[in-house]
Amino acid sequence: MDMPKTEAQLAALIKQAHADKTPLRIRGGGTRTDLGRPAQPADVLSTQGLSGITLYDPGALTMIAQAGTSMAEIETALAAENQMLAFEPIDYRGLLGSTGEPSIGGTVATNISGPRRMLVGACRDFVMGVRFVTGEGDIVKSGGRVMKNVTGLDLSKLQCGAYGGLGVLTEVSMKVMPKPQAAMTLVFEGFTVEQGLALLRKALGTPFELAGAAFLPGATSRTCLRIEGLKTQVDYRTKNLTALSSGLSKIVTGGEHDALWKSIRDVVPFHGSNKPVWRLSVKPSAAADIAAALETALGAEAFFDWGGGLIWLQTPDATAEIAQQIRAEIAPHGGYATLIRGSVQQRAALDVFQPQAPRLAKISQQLRDQFDPAGVLNPSLMAA
Amino acid sequence: MSTIAMPVPDSDTLGRRDEIIDALEAAVPGAVISDPVETRAYECDALTAYRCPPLAVVLPCKTEEVAAAMKVCFDLGVRVVPRGAGTSLAGGSLPTADSIILGTARLTDVLEIDYDNRFIRVQTGVTNLSVTGAVEDDGFFYAPDPSSQLACAIAGNIAMNSGGAHCLKYGVTTNNLIGVKIVMTDGEIVEVGGPHLDASGLDILGIICGSEGQLGIVIEATLKILPKPEGARPVLIGYDDAEVAGQCVANIIKSGVLPVAIEYMDRPCIRVVENFAKAGYPDCEALLIVEVEGSEAEIADQLTIIKDIAAALNPVELREAQSADESAAIWKGRKSAFGAMGQINDYMCLDGTVPLSELPFTLKRIGELSKEHEMDVANVFHAGDGNMHPLILFDANQPGDLERAEAFGADILKLCVQVGGCLTGEHGVGIEKRDLMTDQYSAEDLEAQMRVKDVFDPQWLLNPAKVFPLQVSAARRG
Numbered sequence: 001m002d003m004p005k006t007e008a009q010l011a012a013l014i015k016q017a018h019a020d021k022t023p024l025r026i027r028g029g030g031t032r033t034d035l036g037r038p039a040q041p042a043d044v045l046s047t048q049g050l051s052g053i054t055l056y057d058p059g060a061l062t063m064i065a066q067a068g069t070s071m072a073e074i075e076t077a078l079a080a081e082n083q084m085l086a087f088e089p090i091d092y093r094g095l096l097g098s099t100g101e102p103s104i105g106g107t108v109a110t111n112i113s114g115p116r117r118m119l120v121g122a123c124r125d126f127v128m129g130v131r132f133v134t135g136e137g138d139i140v141k142s143g144g145r146v147m148k149n150v151t152g153l154d155l156s157k158l159q160c161g162a163y164g165g166l167g168v169l170t171e172v173s174m175k176v177m178p179k180p181q182a183a184m185t186l187v188f189e190g191f192t193v194e195q196g197l198a199l200l201r202k203a204l205g206t207p208f209e210l211a212g213a214a215f216l217p218g219a220t221s222r223t224c225l226r227i228e229g230l231k232t233q234v235d236y237r238t239k240n241l242t243a244l245s246s247g248l249s250k251i252v253t254g255g256e257h258d259a260l261w262k263s264i265r266d267v268v269p270f271h272g273s274n275k276p277v278w279r280l281s282v283k284p285s286a287a288a289d290i291a292a293a294l295e296t297a298l299g300a301e302a303f304f305d306w307g308g309g310l311i312w313l314q315t316p317d318a319t320a321e322i323a324q325q326i327r328a329e330i331a332p333h334g335g336y337a338t339l340i341r342g343s344v345q346q347r348a349a350l351d352v353f354q355p356q357a358p359r360l361a362k363i364s365q366q367l368r369d370q371f372d373p374a375g376v377l378n379p380s381l382m383a384a
Numbered sequence: 385m386s387t388i389a390m391p392v393p394d395s396d397t398l399g400r401r402d403e404i405i406d407a408l409e410a411a412v413p414g415a416v417i418s419d420p421v422e423t424r425a426y427e428c429d430a431l432t433a434y435r436c437p438p439l440a441v442v443l444p445c446k447t448e449e450v451a452a453a454m455k456v457c458f459d460l461g462v463r464v465v466p467r468g469a470g471t472s473l474a475g476g477s478l479p480t481a482d483s484i485i486l487g488t489a490r491l492t493d494v495l496e497i498d499y500d501n502r503f504i505r506v507q508t509g510v511t512n513l514s515v516t517g518a519v520e521d522d523g524f525f526y527a528p529d530p531s532s533q534l535a536c537a538i539a540g541n542i543a544m545n546s547g548g549a550h551c552l553k554y555g556v557t558t559n560n561l562i563g564v565k566i567v568m569t570d571g572e573i574v575e576v577g578g579p580h581l582d583a584s585g586l587d588i589l590g591i592i593c594g595s596e597g598q599l600g601i602v603i604e605a606t607l608k609i610l611p612k613p614e615g616a617r618p619v620l621i622g623y624d625d626a627e628v629a630g631q632c633v634a635n636i637i638k639s640g641v642l643p644v645a646i647e648y649m650d651r652p653c654i655r656v657v658e659n660f661a662k663a664g665y666p667d668c669e670a671l672l673i674v675e676v677e678g679s680e681a682e683i684a685d686q687l688t689i690i691k692d693i694a695a696a697l698n699p700v701e702l703r704e705a706q707s708a709d710e711s712a713a714i715w716k717g718r719k720s721a722f723g724a725m726g727q728i729n730d731y732m733c734l735d736g737t738v739p740l741s742e743l744p745f746t747l748k749r750i751g752e753l754s755k756e757h758e759m760d761v762a763n764v765f766h767a768g769d770g771n772m773h774p775l776i777l778f779d780a781n782q783p784g785d786l787e788r789a790e791a792f793g794a795d796i797l798k799l800c801v802q803v804g805g806c807l808t809g810e811h812g813v814g815i816e817k818r819d820l821m822t823d824q825y826s827a828e829d830l831e832a833q834m835r836v837k838d839v840f841d842p843q844w845l846l847n848p849a850k851v852f853p854l855q856v857s858a859a860r861r862g
């Protein structure tokens with residue numbers, strides 16, 4: 001395993017790999033190694049040698065960190081100033097059974113955001129700039145350390161969610177946010193999926209800025225509305241949101257509240273099993289139907305985040321045919337499904353990422369060819 | 385004459401003018417304007433110092449017509465300048481003599497409004513304000529609100545990734561755009577994103593937004609709409625020291641209150657505005673307008689926190705609006721700032737962004753540069769996110785003044801880059817900042833950006849001579 005200590009060393013390594021056409025498997029904290037199509041044999045290139053917070057300016061809500069910096073280090077530094085990464089990055093260790101410490105570079109490269117995403121935006125909306133090394137070993141920067149920046153093409157966005165295929169991130173510049181002064185969750189119990197999701201959509205149409213909207217099925221289902229803000233705001237909003245439904249509700253606060261959202265964020269309901277888990281991004285009003293159809297057809301289990309816009313789906317098995325069935329169910333409404341947890345065999349046998357329309361797929365491939373002409377950066381992780 | 389160079393028009397294309405116009409007319413009957421008197425209307429955008437009538441103008445009414453026109457241009461190797469409403473301040477939609485303008489002016493349908501999923505789908509020729517207009521009776525709005533919102537089109541907003549006063553809280557266009565339909569240079573129609581969140585593969589939507597018409601013609605957009613807040617109220621804070629005002633902004637941002645807007649005006653601006661609008665502003669070094677939203681109780685609570693922060697720094701004025709009229713009065717000056725400036729002077733509006741912590745230094749340095757260049761400057765800008773709008777005052781009838789203003793402007797923008805910021809926060813590069821790009825980006829940085837363009841527009845037909853420095857892009861432009 002190579003673990004360069006500087007960006008220049010990393011660039012030199014990639015230049016060599018490009019010349020030799022040797023594929024590289026890029027690794028941050030190694031907690032997401034099992035995401036995507038199974039890796040071909042390749043040298044591992046670790047970013048963990050590039051570690052440390054380069055700049056933290058709480059008054060400007062700005063943090064710049066080297067890509068290998070652990071999320072733990074970042075979150076500790078932010079907590080000391082009562083700030084946070086507002087998009088709530090997922091910790092995949094429990095779901096994927098991986099170990100190690102997730103890195104900020106891996107978080108940005110996978111662009112996966114938690115429950116607060118539907119209010120504040122995704123990881124990509126908080127990335128103000130990146131530095132990366134292309135597949136030819138060129139060092140490139142995009143954006144910077146200011147939120148408003150339209151200078152040239154936004155390569156930072158393109159890097160978010162590229163899974164390293166367009167370059168190895170070496171440094172990221174993030175917008176951070178103050179932690180809310182107060183937070184609580186209003187839980188309505190016993191609704192059906194349709195009732196629960198309808199209430200969430202209704203609540204999301206109010207000015208009360210829901211910071212979380214999840215539905216957890218079960219013997220007693222829970223429809224969860226997270227409310228954040230100043231103390232007065234939270235009280236006022238809770239009162240108004242309670243009045244949206246005649247259903248019985250209770251208020252969850254403190255440790256129980258934090259645990260609830262961490263469990264939704266990290267997909268805890270599906271921990272401790274090897275069954276395949278899919279992440280479906282859909283039009284919220286279509287979520288109940290999609291999930292019901294897949295429960296019937298596949299014996300799947302589901303729970304819902306983002307007011308229904310995000311379905312976490314666990315299926316007894318994962319085959320190309322099952323992937324096809326899931327995607328066919330989503331297709332009429334728009335959206336996509338990604339296999340997040342699957343065995344090597346399962347991930348090899350089907351499209352982990354939703355296949356794109358032909359021209360989009362071509363554009364994506366052409367972009368990869370431009371940034372990594374020899375195909376050395378995480379080859380075939382996203383597409384064959 | 386002004387200083388920004390444009391490439392020599394392609395004589396071969398100019399020689400084929402009639403053939404090109406005939407082909408376009410055959411492909412999109414009734415949509416082509418070729419009379420030189422009529423095409424003059426398209427010779428510039430809001431950067432009016434630069435003008436050039438295009439070869440012809442095409443104003444399609446339907447998606448298929450956009451595709452057909454693009455196909456003709458692609459086959460004949462003709463350059464295309466996409467145009468929304470032509471309000472770009474950066475020369476983003478400035479034609480070249482050898483290009484056709486492809487305008488979205490007739491693509492103005494609202495295609496779908498979905499309150500349940502909180503989005504609206506529109507053709508991109510609709511104006512920014514009409515998007516909010518389509519949903520506001522039902523209690524919703526579209527958040528990005530450039531001051532030009534009455535005129536500018538969603539097409540241009542997407543191309544420039546436009547912002548506005550409220551983007552401190554709600555973000556700029558890219559944060560509110562969830563899908564587009566684009567026509568590629570070769571005429572193929574491609575859909576990206578939609579009512580669901582985030583991309584499955586590469587974030588193509590993210591690269592299209594803010595690409596200044598370099599990658600394709602954006603003809604449809606799916607935009608997030610938000611429930612309208614219950615109320616909003618501003619507070620006016622005056623300081624006699626720019627540094628203290630900067631500190632106040634940072635303290636507010638850090639406090640956890642999330643204002644929708646923090647606007648800043650300096651003394652030269654306050655004086656002009658006060659003369660013009662009689663808003664009752666104090667004569668001080670720095671004026672802040674901070675606005676918060678919510679219910680009555682929520683507003684009161686947030687303003688208490690903000691007033692405490694402000695008061696701790698000894699303001700010369702601290703005034704909370706007590707009524708709708710007083711709110712309007714506080715905003716009146718700010719909203720009329722550009723108009724007031726225009727009454728007394730020609731001005732050039734810059735748009736660099738700086739890190740918040742560098743605001744006081746940048747303002748001081750702009751003051752010094754103003755003396756060096758012997759030109760006046762007034763500052764009015766979005767302070768919450770460091771997006772400055774220095775207005776350089778000059779006299780367009782005075783030979784040489786525009787060139788001097790441009791030189792002064794270039795120095796200010798270089799300063800923004802030096803302190804860790806960027807050349808443009810919301811207006812875009814266009815032709816205006818094109819040749820300054822090398823101050824912010826290395827050759828490798830620009831090469832990476834140009835490779836993205838190579839994918840979408842291999843022949844470099846779209847929006848020629850914008851964004852990329854002429855020298856750097858020479859080989860590709862052919």
Ligand SMILES: Cc1cc2nc3c(=O)[nH]c(=O)nc-3n(C[C@H](O)[C@H](O)[C@H](O)COP(=O)(O)OP(=O)(O)OC[C@H]3O[C@@H](n4cnc5c(N)ncnc54)[C@H](O)[C@@H]3O)c2cc1C
Nearest residue numbers: 468469470471472476530531537540541543547597602810
């Ligand atoms: C008085 C005034 C105030 C302003 N205030 C603000 C402000 O507060 N915030 C702000 O951000 N901006 C502001 N602007 C700048 C300007 O209004 C914005 O850049 C706006 O988004 C441009 O929209 P437009 O439709 O006029 O675009 P145009 O000027 O027509 O075009 C702008 C760019 O978009 C490209 N383009 C147009 N249509 C398409 C398409 N269909 N597909 C692909 N590319 C396309 C053009 O080629 C060009 O590069 C202001 C301008 C004025 C004159």
